[in-house]
Amino acid sequence: MGKEKIILTGDRPTGRLHIGHYVGSLKRRVELQNSGLYDKTFIFIADAQALTDNIENPEKVRQNVIEVALDYMAVGLDPTKSTIFIQSQIPELCELTFYYMDLVTVSRLQRNPTVKTEIQMRNFETSIPVGFFTYPISQAADITAFKATTVPVGEDQEPMIEQTREIVRRFNHIYGDTLVEPEILLPDNAACLRLPGTDGKAKMSKSLGNCIYLSDTADEVEKKVKSMYTDPTHLKVSDPGKLEGNTVFTYLDAFCKPEHFGRYLPDYPDLNELKAHYTRGGLGDMKVKKFLAAIMQEELTPIRERRKEFEKDIPAIYEMLRKGCETARATATATLDEVRKAMKINYFDDAELIAEQVKRFGQD
Numbered sequence: 422m423g424k425e426k427i428i429l430t431g432d433r434p435t436g437r438l439h440i441g442h443y444v445g446s447l448k449r450r451v452e453l454q455n456s457g458l459y460d461k462t463f464i465f466i467a468d469a470q471a472l473t474d475n476i477e478n479p480e481k482v483r484q485n486v487i488e489v490a491l492d493y494m495a496v497g498l499d500p501t502k503s504t505i506f507i508q509s510q511i512p513e514l515c516e517l518t519f520y521y522m523d524l525v526t527v528s529r530l531q532r533n534p535t536v537k538t539e540i541q542m543r544n545f546e547t548s549i550p551v552g553f554f555t556y557p558i559s560q561a562a563d564i565t566a567f568k569a570t571t572v573p574v575g576e577d578q579e580p581m582i583e584q585t586r587e588i589v590r591r592f593n594h595i596y597g598d599t600l601v602e603p604e605i606l607l608p609d610n611a612a613c614l615r616l617p618g619t620d621g622k623a624k625m626s627k628s629l630g631n632c633i634y635l636s637d638t639a640d641e642v643e644k645k646v647k648s649m650y651t652d653p654t655h656l657k658v659s660d661p662g663k664l665e666g667n668t669v670f671t672y673l674d675a676f677c678k679p680e681h682f683g684r685y686l687p688d689y690p691d692l693n694e695l696k697a698h699y700t701r702g703g704l705g706d707m708k709v710k711k712f713l714a715a716i717m718q719e720e721l722t723p724i725r726e727r728r729k730e731f732e733k734d735i736p737a738i739y740e741m742l743r744k745g746c747e748t749a750r751a752t753a754t755a756t757l758d759e760v761r762k763a764m765k766i767n768y769f770d771d772a773e774l775i776a777e778q779v780k781r782f783g784q785d
């Protein structure tokens with residue numbers, strides 16, 4: 422039992438998924454799902470976490486649950502291999518969160534760098550919702566309820582996994598070996614670790630309007646690539662160009678494979694030569710953008726087409742999620758039973774307890 426290899430990860434349904442999600446996590450998940458190396462895979466839509474800073478926008482979260490589910494199916498997550506479910510439908514997660522709250526201090530939460538940045542970005546100042554502040558604890562519940570060993574996520578989630586590991590160690594130390602310490606699995610390519618927005622800003626975000634979505638049309642992808650941020654000092658084709666901070670080249674680092682040259686840019690043997698020419702001068706942005714656009718279309722077209730197919734039967738997607746929730750709930754319930762037992766709050770399914778108390782009160 423303890424040696425099972427289990428993957429778990431999820432996304433907040435606050436928008437459609439974009440290519441940052443794709444290279445940062447989704448693509449890897451599909452590979453892991455299909456690798457046969459894992460005993461179980463759980464993928465979930467973190468609607469309850471999305472509500473921690475969208476409590477006045479329930480409709481937004483609700484709409485995006487189905488968008489994310491469609492994106493999942495479109496990239497190749499397969500409900501016959503992975504359990505795909507919705508966080509809020511697993512009430513056991515709330516109960517676990519409630520117990521884990523006793524294992525974490527306020528100052529420890531205040532030190533979480535991801536939560537700190539998010540609080541700043543949202544201008545909460547001193548009006549931070551308690552649920553938002555404590556979401557790292559609920560994330561520990563998400564992970565441990567399924568005894569996940571491996572959590573494939575982006576770099577920004579590192580503090581959450583560390584927090585989870587601390588909770589697991591503390592729990593097991595106090596109550597005996599019950600929970601499993603998870604490991605983070607980061608993308609192995611630096612460009613994939615943090616794909617910038619099309620405007621060159623550090624992160625893709627819906628509010629900045631700098632995302633390429635998995636569900637974008639071919640035209641939208643083309644337009645977004647053509648207007649991408651490059652090197653503002655590279656004005657004439659003959660000018661030497663810079664690669665650092667040049668979004669087009671960062672995207673090429675994330676998406677370009679050697680075989681793309683033969684297909685779309687046969688004058689160059691590989692990415693190094695293309696970069697060298699750009700740096701030297703004499704290579705225009707448009708030529709590089711056209712190449713990138715061709716690569717992006719090759720990668721995104723099958724995803725877009727699969728999504729269109731799945732969109733034709735929306736009830737089937739909800740049914741898939743319903744079944745996923747059922748399976749997930751069974752697993753979470755089993756873990757919760759163990760947790761309650763370890764914490765000695767399983768009063769009614771502990772035959773020995775009553776016998777012990779009878780003895781203690783001297784009735785036999």
Ligand code: TRP
Pocket residue numbers: 429430431432433467470560563564572574578
């Ligand atoms: N915090 C993650 C995000 O913002 C979503 C998430 C919630 C998650 N619970 C998780 C990811 C557990 C991995 C494991 O995308």
